[in-house]
Amino acid sequence: xxxxxxxxxxxxxxxxxxxxxxxxxxxxxxxxxxxxxxxxxxxxxxxxxxxxxxxxxxxxxxxxxxxxxxxxxxxxxxxxxxxxxxxxxxxxxxxxxxxxxxxxxxxxxxxxxxxxxxxxxxxxxxxxxxxxxxxxxxxxxxxxxxxxxxxxxxxxxxxxxxxxxxxxxxxxxxxxxxxxxxxxxxxxxxxxxxxxxxxxxxxxxxxxxxxxxxxxxxxxxxxxxxxxxxxxxxxxxxxxxxxxxxxxxxxxxxxxxxxxxxxxxxxxxxxxxxxxxxxxxxxxxxxxxxxxxxxxxxxxxxxxxxxxxxxxxxxxxxxxxxxxxxxxxxxxxxxxxxxxxxxxxxxxxxxxxxxxxxxxxxxxxxxxxxxx
Amino acid sequence: xxxxxxxxxxxxxxxxxxxxxxxxxxxxxxxxxxxxxxxxxxxxxxxxxxxxxxxxxxxxxxxxxxxxxxxxxxxxxxxxxxxxxxxxxxxxxxxxxxxxxxxxxxxxxxxxxxxxxxxxxxxxxxxxxxxxxxxxxxxxxxxxxxxxxxxxxxxxxxxxxxxxxxxxxxxxxxxxxxxxxxxxxxxxxxxxxxxxxxxxxxxxxxxxxxxxxxxxxxxxxxxxxxxxxxxxxxxxxxxxxxxxxxxxxxxxxxxxxxxxxxxxxxxxxxxxxxxxxxxxxxxxxxxxxxxxxxxxxxxxxxxxxxxxxxxxxxxxxxxxxxxxxxx
Numbered sequence: 139x140x141x142x143x144x145x146x147x148x149x150x151x152x153x154x155x156x157x158x159x160x161x162x163x164x165x166x167x168x169x170x171x172x173x174x175x176x177x178x179x180x181x182x183x184x185x186x187x188x189x190x191x192x193x194x195x196x197x198x199x200x201x202x203x204x205x206x207x208x209x210x211x212x213x214x215x216x217x218x219x220x221x222x223x224x225x226x227x228x229x230x231x232x233x234x235x236x237x238x239x240x241x242x243x244x245x246x247x248x249x250x251x252x253x254x255x256x257x258x259x260x261x262x263x264x265x266x267x268x269x270x271x272x273x274x275x276x277x278x279x280x281x282x283x284x285x286x287x288x289x290x291x292x293x294x295x296x297x298x299x300x301x302x303x304x305x306x307x308x309x310x311x312x313x314x315x316x317x318x319x320x321x322x323x324x325x326x327x328x329x330x331x332x333x334x335x336x337x338x339x340x341x342x343x344x345x346x347x348x349x350x351x352x353x354x355x356x357x358x359x360x361x362x363x364x365x366x367x368x369x370x371x372x373x374x375x376x377x378x379x380x381x382x383x384x385x386x387x388x389x390x391x392x393x394x395x396x397x398x399x400x401x402x403x404x405x406x407x408x409x410x411x412x413x414x415x416x417x418x419x420x421x422x423x424x425x426x427x428x429x430x431x432x433x434x435x436x437x438x439x440x441x442x443x444x445x446x447x448x449x450x451x452x453x454x455x456x457x458x459x460x461x462x463x464x465x466x467x468x469x470x471x472x473x474x475x476x477x478x479x480x481x482x483x484x485x486x487x488x489x490x491x492x493x494x495x496x497x498x499x500x501x502x503x504x505x506x507x508x509x510x
Numbered sequence: 511x512x513x514x515x516x517x518x519x520x521x522x523x524x525x526x527x528x529x530x531x532x533x534x535x536x537x538x539x540x541x542x543x544x545x546x547x548x549x550x551x552x553x554x555x556x557x558x559x560x561x562x563x564x565x566x567x568x569x570x571x572x573x574x575x576x577x578x579x580x581x582x583x584x585x586x587x588x589x590x591x592x593x594x595x596x597x598x599x600x601x602x603x604x605x606x607x608x609x610x611x612x613x614x615x616x617x618x619x620x621x622x623x624x625x626x627x628x629x630x631x632x633x634x635x636x637x638x639x640x641x642x643x644x645x646x647x648x649x650x651x652x653x654x655x656x657x658x659x660x661x662x663x664x665x666x667x668x669x670x671x672x673x674x675x676x677x678x679x680x681x682x683x684x685x686x687x688x689x690x691x692x693x694x695x696x697x698x699x700x701x702x703x704x705x706x707x708x709x710x711x712x713x714x715x716x717x718x719x720x721x722x723x724x725x726x727x728x729x730x731x732x733x734x735x736x737x738x739x740x741x742x743x744x745x746x747x748x749x750x751x752x753x754x755x756x757x758x759x760x761x762x763x764x765x766x767x768x769x770x771x772x773x774x775x776x777x778x779x780x781x782x783x784x785x786x787x788x789x790x791x792x793x794x795x796x797x798x799x800x801x802x803x804x805x806x807x808x809x810x811x812x813x814x815x816x817x818x819x820x821x822x823x824x825x826x827x828x829x830x831x832x833x834x835x836x837x
Contacts, residue, residue, distance in 0.1 A: 175660045177760060311807065339807040345554065345752060345767050348547035348686070349801035356540050369662045373756045380671070382680040401664045401758055 166205045166462065168193070168452065169228040171212035171221070171238030171248065172263075177369050178216040180397050182240045184439025185262045185448075186211070189237050191429060192449030202456045214239055218247035225251035233257065234462050237448045240441070242266030243313035249275050256464035258471065260452060262444035265391065266317050270488040277464070279471055279489040281447040281478075285314075288390050288412050288496050289321035295410075295498050295510060296361055297332055300386060306336035306359035308350065308374070310366030318390055319365035335359050342370050351377040354385065364389040371409075372402040379405045386410065391496070395440035399504050406504070412496045414444060415480070416508050422479040447478040451485075533803070543681055544802040545795060550686040550755070552794025553693035556787045557748030558771035559778070560700065561620075561741025563786035566775070567717045568737050570636065574643040575623050576745060577768020578650035579616050581761065583746025584753040585654060587612040588665050595666075605668045612746045619650075620742025621735055629731075647768075655761040662760045665753040689751045696744055697787060704783065709736050717781070773817045779830025788828055 170189045173182035193207050201207055210233055212224035221244035228236065229251055236252055236259045239245040245264040252259045253275065260279040261269075267286050269275050296302050307322055309315040316339060326332045335357040340350055351374065354362055362378070362385050364371050371393045378385060387409045389398075394413030399406045417423050423443060430438040451474065456462055459470035475484045483493040499506035534541045558580050565573045587608040594604045627646045631639045672684045704710040715723040716733045724730045752767070753759045770793065778789025793813060800812045820827065 177660065177662050179661060338805065341806075341810055343762065343766060344809075345763070345770070346547075346551050346756060348550060349544060349798045350806050352540065352543045352547060353802055353806070355543075356537065369758065369760075372662075372664075372758055376757045377683075380679070380683045380685070401662055403664055403666065403757075405757070 164205060165208040166202050166235075166456075167208050167210055167231075167233050168235045168237065168449070169210040169212055169231075169233035171214055171224050171228060171236060172240030172244075173216040174211065174213040176215035176217075178241060178367060180395065180439055181263060181441055182213075182216070184395070185237075185240060185441035185445035187430065187434065187438065188262065188426075188442040188445025188447075189449045191426065191433070192446045192453075196449065196453050202453050203460070203462075207453075212238070214241075214244045214248070216241035216244050218243045221245070221248040222251060224248065229255045229257065235452045235456075235467075236260070237262065237445065237452070239264060241314060242269065242317070245269060245278075246275075246313060249278055253277050258452065258455070258464070258467050260448045262448045263391070263441045266313055267321065268313075268317070270490045273488075275489070277468065279451070279485050279491075281444045281451065281480075281483065281491050281494070282391070282414055282441075283495050284490055285318050285321055285390070289318060289325050291496050291498065292363065292388060292390065292412055293322050293325040293329065293332075295412075296363070296388065297326075297329055299498075299510065300361060300388075300410075302332065302360040302386070304333045304335045304357070304359045305361045305363055306354050306357050306385075307334060307338075307363050307365070308336070308354070309339050309364070310342040310370055311339040312342065312366065314392060315365035315367070317365070318392075319363065322363055322365070340370065340374075342366065344370075347374050347377055348381075350374070351381055351383060354378070355381065355383045359385055361386045361388060364393065367392045368395075368398040368401060372398060372406070375402050375409060376405045391440065394499060394506060396437075396505075397440075399501055399506070406501045409501045410509070411499050411501075411506060413440065413499055413506065415495050415497050417443065417480045417494075420479055420481060422477075426479050443479050447476065447480060447483065450478055451476050451483075539681070540802070544798045546682045546686065546690075547802075548795030548798030549791065550682075550689050550794070551798060552774075552791035553689050554748045554752050554767070555771045555774045555790035555794055557693060557696065557744045557751075558767060559775040559786040559790050560744045560783065561738075562772055562775040563778070563780055563783060564713075564737050564741050567781040567783075568713065568720075568734055569628070569632070571628060571639050572643060572772070572780075573623075573628075573738075573741075574640070574768070574772075575627070575646035575650055576741065577764030577766075577771070578647050578654075579620050579623075579742045579764070580745040580749040580767060581654065581759070581764030582619050582650065583612040583616040583742075583749035584665070584759045584763065585658060585761075586615040586746075587668070587750040587753065588663060588759060591666070591668060601670070608668055609747070609750055612750050613743045616742040616746035616749075617739045620738040620745075623650075624735060624738040629734075647765075651761055651764070658761065660761065662758045665757055665759050667754045667757060668750070669754050683755075685751075685755045689755065692747065692751060696747060700740070700744070700783070703740070709733070713737060770813065773813060776827055777817060777820050779827025782827070782829045785827055785829035792828070 170186050173179050193209050197206050212228050214221035214224045221239055225248035239248055240263050242264045258277050262281050265285045267284050269278050307319045309319040375387055389411045391413045394411040454474045454476050455467055455470040458474055459466040471485055475482050480494050483491055486492050497508050498510040500509045561576045590611045591604055591608045623646055627642045631642055669685045669688050675684045712728045712733045774790040774793045775786045778785030801809050
């Protein structure tokens with residue numbers, strides 16, 4: 139092959155490389171990443187449905203910057219190592235904005251990829267403090283309050299409403315659960331008057347939690363605070379009730395939603411959890427819930443509304459910036475006020491939501507109901 | 511120098527012993543609860559470990575798909591119980607049928623796995639059979655995940671809270687005591703099977719010398735199949751019992767349980783049936799003590815550390831035979 143042919147080949151190949159993104163530019167590619175299968179799928183799917191409905195609404199109104207939105211999906215099963223692969227694939231497939239991920243551990247791992255690629259990431263459910271408060275994730279925003287706010291609410295409720303003196307803090311050793319319990323421990327220590335009688339991690343998915351339940355019983359804790367998700371919580375709650383241990387049980391948004399009552403059945407009765415504020419009196423929220431029921435034949439899941447809001451915020455920021463370029467988009471994110479189904483919301487300088495928070499719920503007759 | 515080290519050693523042991531005795535005397539009920547919790551856990555390990563150890567004893571294969579057989583047992587019981595529950599059948603009948611179906615299904619799976627994945631490789635290098643076993647394990651996990659669901663499923667306890675057990679329920683629940691008693695019964699039956707029946711004698715003969723057994727007219731293929739079936743049956747019982755205990759299952763429960771049971775089998779001396787039971791109880795109780803008296807964070811680290819220690823100081827396990835084997 140002579141030199142001319144060689145350079146021609148190289149030239150043609152490199153033109154194909156440059157041309158590839160050009161073909162796709164008549165739509166805006168938004169990716170939804172999170173757990174769409176696996177045991178945490180109920181959370182991921184609830185958020186995805188919110189995003190899907192928001193995309194439909196936006197496309198009906200003419201899209202973003204006059205272009206239709208095309209939704210791409212990535213399934214990370216809430217595992218950090220899978221999340222990195224998913225992120226790499228989404229970026230190389232040309233995603234321009236990302237909604238996700240669902241779990242904090244996966245989000246932290248995946249955001250290394252998005253940050254380097256200069257893509258805005260917005261999550262409907264990742265609550266770990268490190269994502270916004272350390273400044274290491276400048277491209278990250280979220281439509282749910284952070285764990286610090288949640289821990290403050292949980293500890294305050296435990297001390298002032300439940301009036302407990304001894305608490306046991308149990309977590310699943312993960313970024314989300316352990317982080318949450320460390321925040322709770324700090325908050326209790328600052329408040330004083332409440333003894334932390336136990337602070338332990340358990341192996342998630344273990345066969346049996348009898349020994350830790352015996353330990354809780356011996357510690358005479360009046361309240362068990364759980365940092366983790368619903369499947370392990372269900373096992374521990376059942377053993378606590380079966381072993382007649384006299385203690386209350388409280389978790390965060392990891393056990394909020396229908397998943398825990400479905401899994402633990404009658405044993406879930408009386409369990410406390412914090413979750414996003416109940417905004418069901420908002421007319422937009424009601425319209426969306428009705429739309430969800432018509433489309434999927436069931437009530438929306440935990441992160442449906444926050445997922446919808448994520449997509450709304452991205453669209454609003456892009457319209458405001460007039461471009462999808464990273465710096466302009468990022469600057470616009472801090473400026474916008476979104477008329478969301480949770481009410482008007484915006485973002486503070488860390489990327490945390492302004493205008494929404496958490497409430498405390500309790501399982502009564504098989505459903506979470508607000509108690510504070 | 512020697513005296514100093516002996517003195518230090520003695521005082522160290524003395525101090526640990528003193529605190530241990532003081533702890534037990536001050537909180538005897540707590541100690542008792544941990545023992546019972548450990549026995550429950552150990553019983554489940556034992557029901558699974560039997561399958562590992564019997565199969566190893568006869569064909570020197572670590573059947574890594576065994577944990578999945580246990581999971582399939584629990585899944586079958588859940589499906590049967592749900593369907594019969596919808597038809598409004600009597601609870602006692604449901605319990606019996608759920609166990610029967612779980613055992614039959616698991617046995618069928620164990621039998622088929624052996625025929626498909628191990629029999630063609632019987633004369634192949636041992637590594638091939640091992641890889642085949644790992645492949646089978648992954649296949650069964652993914653098959654159940656796709657055919658059923660990746661979510662956790664609620665498993666309503668087939669064993670109710672007994673009224674008469676109420677005074678003791680805060681120490682050990684009805685389900686836990688059922689697990690321990692069932693395991694003891696299964697062990698006795700298995701002991702009788704191996705000791706006195708024709709197939710049991712054939713199993714022992716095959717384990718000692720496969721070629722000689724075949725020369726004497728024992729159908730070695732049938733014996734191997736029977737071993738897989740018996741191991742699968744005990745694993746299925748374990749699967750149903752643990753699901754009753756924790757109230758939920760998914761496709762992945764077999765992995766960790768299988769791994770722990772495997773450790774228990776190695777701990778006791780793989781190939782030895784009393785060894786598997788002893789190893790399981792030792793592992794269950796020491797895990798329970800470790801969580802109870804130290805930190806539950808390191809429970810699994812501890813379990814694997816025991817394994818490493820045993821393998822260093824007693825490579826053939828607590829009750830294992832001491833003949834060297836080429837691997």
